[in-house]
Amino acid sequence: MAKKSAHEVRIGRIKAVIWENETSVGIRHNVQIQRIYRPEGSEEWQTSDSFGRDDLLLVAKVADLAHTWIYDQKKAS
Secondary structure, three states: OOOOOOEEEEEOOEEEEEEEEEEOOEEEEEEEEEEEEOOOOOOOOEEEOOOOHHHHHHHHHHHHHHHHHHHHHHHHO
16 A cells, blocks of 8 residues: 655645655655656646756745645644
8 A cells, every 4th residue: 555645735737745754763754846747648647856947946935835844743743
């Protein structure tokens, strides 16, 4: 069974998926940033970890929002 992500931040076609990992010193978070796209002529959505120039500000913004979410989780616990 696939592990479910803890949280997801998405702006347009850029998303950050946040994963929780239980360790001996508590919960640690990892973030996976992806670009969502649909190849021409396909109905299936794909993901990529490659970003173009116009994606970079959105990458920075979703990374910032992911950081804030993780920080808030640590503060709440």
